[in-house]
Amino acid sequence: MCADAQQLELKDWTIPAMLRRRTEENPHGQFLQFEDTTLSFADVAYSVDRLATGFATLGVSKGDRVLIMMDNSLDLVVTWFAINRLGAIEVPVNTANRGRFLEHIINNSAGRWIVADECYVDVIEEVAGPLPSLDYLVVRRPHGNADLPARWRVEDFARLSKHEGILPDLTVTYRDIGAILYTSGTTGPAKGVLMPHAHMAMIAYQAVDMLRIKSTDVNMVCLPLFHAHAQFVQIQAALYAGCKAVIYPRFSATQWLNQIRHSGATVSSLLGVMAQFLWAQPSSPHDSHHNCRRLIAQPLPSAIAQVFERRFKVRCLEIYGMTEIAMPVSSSIDEDVRPGAAGKVRQDSYDVNIVHPETDEELPSGQEGEIVVRPKVPWTLMQGYSGMPEETVRAWRNLWFHTGDSGRFDDDGYLYFVDRIKDRIRRRGENISSYEVESVVNDFPDVTECAVVAVPAEEGDDDIKACVVTEPGVAFNPVTLLDHCREKMPYFAIPRYVQVMDELPKTPTGKIVKHELRRGGTAGAWDRESVGYVVKTNAGTVQQ
Incomplete structure (x- = not known):
C-alpha cells in the first residue's frame, strides 16, 4: 500500500470524503478540464x-x-x-x-x-x-x-x-x-x-504510487469514462493526488501527441492496441517533444517496448489486473523493464499464486497455471457479481479469486501473463499461447489487428487459425506473414490457417469475441498446406 494511503484511515477511502478533503486543503486548485472549461x-x-x-x-x-x-x-x-x-x-x-x-x-x-x-x-x-x-x-x-x-x-x-x-x-x-x-x-x-469504495480507492492509490503522481502532475484521459481504468486509475487517482486531469472525447492515434502537448500532461495511459496504433504512426524527430514521462501501457509488446520508450522518451509501466481484483501486479519505476513481464506482486496489499486449473494445487515458479488472487486489505476486491450468486461462488472458490487467466512466475518474482485459459491452444503435445502468437502476427507491418484461435484438427488436436485485419490498400500475402512468423516463434506455433477479415467481432467494450471466430471454423480461410507451404521442426523434419 502506498504511503499516501497509509496516512488515511479506511473511513476516508470514499469519493465524498476525499473530495471534501481536497476542497478544504486546496479549493482553487485545478482538478478537471474538458475542452475550454476548467473546474477547481x-x-x-x-x-x-x-x-x-x-x-x-x-x-x-x-x-x-x-x-x-x-x-x-x-x-x-x-x-x-x-x-x-x-x-x-x-x-x-x-x-x-x-x-x-x-x-x-x-x-x-x-x-x-x-x-x-x-x-x-x-x-x-x-x-x-x-x-x-x-x-x-x-x-x-x-x-x-x-x-x-x-x-x-x-x-x-x-x-x-x-x-x-x-x-x-x-x-x-x-x-x-x-x-x-x-x-x-x-x-x-x-x-x-x-x-466497494475501498476497492475503487485502492486502484486509485495504486496508480498514484506506481506513477509517482504529485499535485503538480497532469493526467491526460482519452479512454472512455465508462471504463474502470479511466475512472479509477485516472480521474479518481487525480482526486487522491490533488492534481489535474484533462479529459478528451476519445483516443486518436493521429492526435495523441498533440493532445499530450496541448494538455501539458505528465502522465497518461494507453490500453489494448492503442500503443501499437501510436507506434504505427509516421515517426518524427519531434515525437519526444512533450512533458509526458510516465505512461501505463498495457500490453506493450516486448518487440517494441524499448524502442517505443526511446522514440517517445517516456517510461512505460505495465500492470496485471481486472475490474474484479484491481491491479495486484505492476512494474516499477525503480526497476528495469523485464520484457514480457507485467511486473511483481504488490505484496503489501495482495497474495497472488499460480495454481493447477483443476485441482487448485499451488505450482512452483516456472510452471504455468491459473492466476489466483486474494486481498490483504479488507474490502479491496469485488464483493460479488450483481444478481449472479453462482458465478460469484465459482469465482471465489477456496477463498481465492480465480481470474481465468494462465500465467507463470519466474525465479525473481516477475509475473508473466500467458493467455485466457479458455483460449489456450493444444498442438502436437504443446500448449500454445494465443496471446504470444498474436503479438508476433501484430508485429507484421501489413496487419493492423489480429486474433488467434484454435480450430479442430484430426484426432482431437488443435490447428491454429490467425484472423487478421490488414492495412487498407495493401496486397496482403499470407506466405510473407508466415515467413515473418517462422523467424519469431516456435515451429509448432505457426498458424496453419489465415483468414483476412474486414473487422474482428467485438463486445461493446472492445474485447474480441473469440468464440465466434472459433465457430466459423476454417471456412474461407487460406490454408498453408493447400499451397505446399512447409514448416520444418528444429530437427529439420517437416511438420504436417
Missing part, C-alpha cells in the same frame, strides 16, 4: 452537491443504483460523484451497448434511474424487452430539444444540476458499494462487478 476542486464540489440535491428530489438515496450512459464530459464526472455523494451506486454503461446487451445491464442492475446524453435516448427507447425497474430518464441535452419518450418520467439534467438545498448528513463508508461495472460477456451475459 471547489467548483466540482459545488456542482456535485447541487446535482446530488436534484437527484434526491427524484428519490435517489443510499444504496440505490443509477445508470450513466454519457460521452466523456465534465458532467459525467459530476454525475458519478453526485451519485456517490448520496451513498448511491453508479452504474456506467458502455455507450456502444444496444438491444439485448443494454437490456441485460439495465435489468441486472435493477436501476430505477438512467442519466443519458440526448443522443442515446433513442437507443434506450429501442430496447425491445421490458425494463421493469426503470422509472426515470434524466436527459442531458447539449444540442437542443429532441422529442422525448413518454415511456418513463423524463427529467432535464440541466434543471436537476441547479438545485439548491441542504443535503442530508450521510455517512458513506469504505464498505459501501460505490460502483457496478460490467465486464465484457465474451462467453455469456456481462457480469456486474460490485465494487
Whole structure:
C-alpha cells in the first residue's frame, strides 16, 4: 500500500470524503478540464452537491443504483460523484451497448434511474424487452430539444444540476458499494462487478504510487469514462493526488501527441492496441517533444517496448489486473523493464499464486497455471457479481479469486501473463499461447489487428487459425506473414490457417469475441498446406 494511503484511515477511502478533503486543503486548485472549461476542486464540489440535491428530489438515496450512459464530459464526472455523494451506486454503461446487451445491464442492475446524453435516448427507447425497474430518464441535452419518450418520467439534467438545498448528513463508508461495472460477456451475459469504495480507492492509490503522481502532475484521459481504468486509475487517482486531469472525447492515434502537448500532461495511459496504433504512426524527430514521462501501457509488446520508450522518451509501466481484483501486479519505476513481464506482486496489499486449473494445487515458479488472487486489505476486491450468486461462488472458490487467466512466475518474482485459459491452444503435445502468437502476427507491418484461435484438427488436436485485419490498400500475402512468423516463434506455433477479415467481432467494450471466430471454423480461410507451404521442426523434419 502506498504511503499516501497509509496516512488515511479506511473511513476516508470514499469519493465524498476525499473530495471534501481536497476542497478544504486546496479549493482553487485545478482538478478537471474538458475542452475550454476548467473546474477547481471547489467548483466540482459545488456542482456535485447541487446535482446530488436534484437527484434526491427524484428519490435517489443510499444504496440505490443509477445508470450513466454519457460521452466523456465534465458532467459525467459530476454525475458519478453526485451519485456517490448520496451513498448511491453508479452504474456506467458502455455507450456502444444496444438491444439485448443494454437490456441485460439495465435489468441486472435493477436501476430505477438512467442519466443519458440526448443522443442515446433513442437507443434506450429501442430496447425491445421490458425494463421493469426503470422509472426515470434524466436527459442531458447539449444540442437542443429532441422529442422525448413518454415511456418513463423524463427529467432535464440541466434543471436537476441547479438545485439548491441542504443535503442530508450521510455517512458513506469504505464498505459501501460505490460502483457496478460490467465486464465484457465474451462467453455469456456481462457480469456486474460490485465494487466497494475501498476497492475503487485502492486502484486509485495504486496508480498514484506506481506513477509517482504529485499535485503538480497532469493526467491526460482519452479512454472512455465508462471504463474502470479511466475512472479509477485516472480521474479518481487525480482526486487522491490533488492534481489535474484533462479529459478528451476519445483516443486518436493521429492526435495523441498533440493532445499530450496541448494538455501539458505528465502522465497518461494507453490500453489494448492503442500503443501499437501510436507506434504505427509516421515517426518524427519531434515525437519526444512533450512533458509526458510516465505512461501505463498495457500490453506493450516486448518487440517494441524499448524502442517505443526511446522514440517517445517516456517510461512505460505495465500492470496485471481486472475490474474484479484491481491491479495486484505492476512494474516499477525503480526497476528495469523485464520484457514480457507485467511486473511483481504488490505484496503489501495482495497474495497472488499460480495454481493447477483443476485441482487448485499451488505450482512452483516456472510452471504455468491459473492466476489466483486474494486481498490483504479488507474490502479491496469485488464483493460479488450483481444478481449472479453462482458465478460469484465459482469465482471465489477456496477463498481465492480465480481470474481465468494462465500465467507463470519466474525465479525473481516477475509475473508473466500467458493467455485466457479458455483460449489456450493444444498442438502436437504443446500448449500454445494465443496471446504470444498474436503479438508476433501484430508485429507484421501489413496487419493492423489480429486474433488467434484454435480450430479442430484430426484426432482431437488443435490447428491454429490467425484472423487478421490488414492495412487498407495493401496486397496482403499470407506466405510473407508466415515467413515473418517462422523467424519469431516456435515451429509448432505457426498458424496453419489465415483468414483476412474486414473487422474482428467485438463486445461493446472492445474485447474480441473469440468464440465466434472459433465457430466459423476454417471456412474461407487460406490454408498453408493447400499451397505446399512447409514448416520444418528444429530437427529439420517437416511438420504436417
